[in-house]
Amino acid sequence: MELKKFTRLTMLLSLSVVLNIFESFIPLFNGFIPGLKLGLANSIVLMVLYLFSFKDAIYISILRVFMVGILRIGLFSVTFCFSLGGAILSVISMALAKKYTKLSIIGVSIVGSIMHSIGQILVAIIILKTYNIIYYLPWLLIFSIPTGIFIGVISKELVKYFEKRLKLL
Amino acid sequence: MNKSDFKLIGIIVIVFLIIMLGFRLFEKKGEKVARVYYQNEMVLEIDLSDKSYREYNVNGYNGNVLIISENGKVRVKEEISPLHLCSKQGWIDSSYETIVCLPNKIIIKIETSQDLDAIVR
Numbered sequence: 001m002e003l004k005k006f007t008r009l010t011m012l013l014s015l016s017v018v019l020n021i022f023e024s025f026i027p028l029f030n031g032f033i034p035g036l037k038l039g040l041a042n043s044i045v046l047m048v049l050y051l052f053s054f055k056d057a058i059y060i061s062i063l064r065v066f067m068v069g070i071l072r073i074g075l076f077s078v079t080f081c082f083s084l085g086g087a088i089l090s091v092i093s094m095a096l097a098k099k100y101t102k103l104s105i106i107g108v109s110i111v112g113s114i115m116h117s118i119g120q121i122l123v124a125i126i127i128l129k130t131y132n133i134i135y136y137l138p139w140l141l142i143f144s145i146p147t148g149i150f151i152g153v154i155s156k157e158l159v160k161y162f163e164k165r166l167k168l169l
Numbered sequence: 170m171n172k173s174d175f176k177l178i179g180i181i182v183i184v185f186l187i188i189m190l191g192f193r194l195f196e197k198k199g200e201k202v203a204r205v206y207y208q209n210e211m212v213l214e215i216d217l218s219d220k221s222y223r224e225y226n227v228n229g230y231n232g233n234v235l236i237i238s239e240n241g242k243v244r245v246k247e248e249i250s251p252l253h254l255c256s257k258q259g260w261i262d263s264s265y266e267t268i269v270c271l272p273n274k275i276i277i278k279i280e281t282s283q284d285l286d287a288i289v290r
Contacts, residue, residue, distance in 0.1 A: 078271055079271065101173060102171065102172075102173045103171075103173050103174055103177060104170055104171050104173075104174055106170050106174055107170070107171075107173060107174035107177050110174070110177060110178070110181070111177070114181070124269075128209075128269065128276060129209055130267060130269075130276060130278060132265060132266065132267035132278050133267060133269065134265075135192070135265045135266055135267060137188065138184075138185045138188040138189055138192075141181055141184065141185050141188075142181070142182070142185045144181070145178055145181055145182075149170075
């Protein structure tokens with residue numbers, strides 16, 4: 001990997017770690033649905049997916065989970081496994097949505113947000129051995145529309161902004 | 170946003186409504202009990218047909234968890250955890266609802282007294 005690209009990706013990775021930690025300080029419908037959050041870090045993953053490649057996006061998103069794991073939630077803790085499951089499913093489905101559908105970046109962001117919830121719930125069912133958690137799924141689904149649109153709009157602006165700058169550098 | 174984005178949103182809303190309707194239709198009838206699990210082992214069974222106010226203390230991973238039940242509903246009142254998510258969740262009363270208290274490794278499920286425990290290993 002050339003040095004320039006490597007440096008840029010590393011900076012984006014640290015940015016997504018910071019965003020991930022930062023958003024855990026924003027209470028969103030506090031406690032009404034466990035696991036509901038904005039997903040600010042997803043805007044970085046989306047941007048990498050559009051400006052770099054799928055491979056880079058999956059690196060960023062998995063490394064982010066590991067770094068947040070080390071810094072905050074503890075490596076291989078239960079919450080860590082939830083995040084990892086959600087992140088992997090979300091980045092793969094976003095790449096597929098980008099390649100095979102006509103969705104704009106906002107639609108792709110909504111897909112990522114939904115798949116993140118589904119991934120987390122699947123992991124939760126496996127770890128906690130209870131199916132009742134599926135009850136949260138419809139709520140996470142419906143809230144993924146506003147959060148997905150929000151993140152999608154941010155990513156759209158980010159892509160527009162960096163498309164020009166990255167060539168200049 | 171383009172056309173397919175709106176289609177996607179439409180599909181999500183429809184799926185949401187179908188799932189919610191499904192939950193309403195398939196809610197189990199019968200005597201409800203709330204079962205409290207600590208590390209996947211049942212430690213307490215609360216009969217929800219008894220409507221009076223009751224308090225239960227269960228040992229969680231971080232210490233005592235205070236569970237209360239009244240009017241066929243159950244909730245976590247006090248527990249030791251960083252975010253207090255399970256006490257903020259409040260009352261649950263239907264058979265598809267769960268309170269998950271990850272820091273304390275406690276799960277409260279509402280089940281009907283008929284279904285015998287297939288989940289506990």
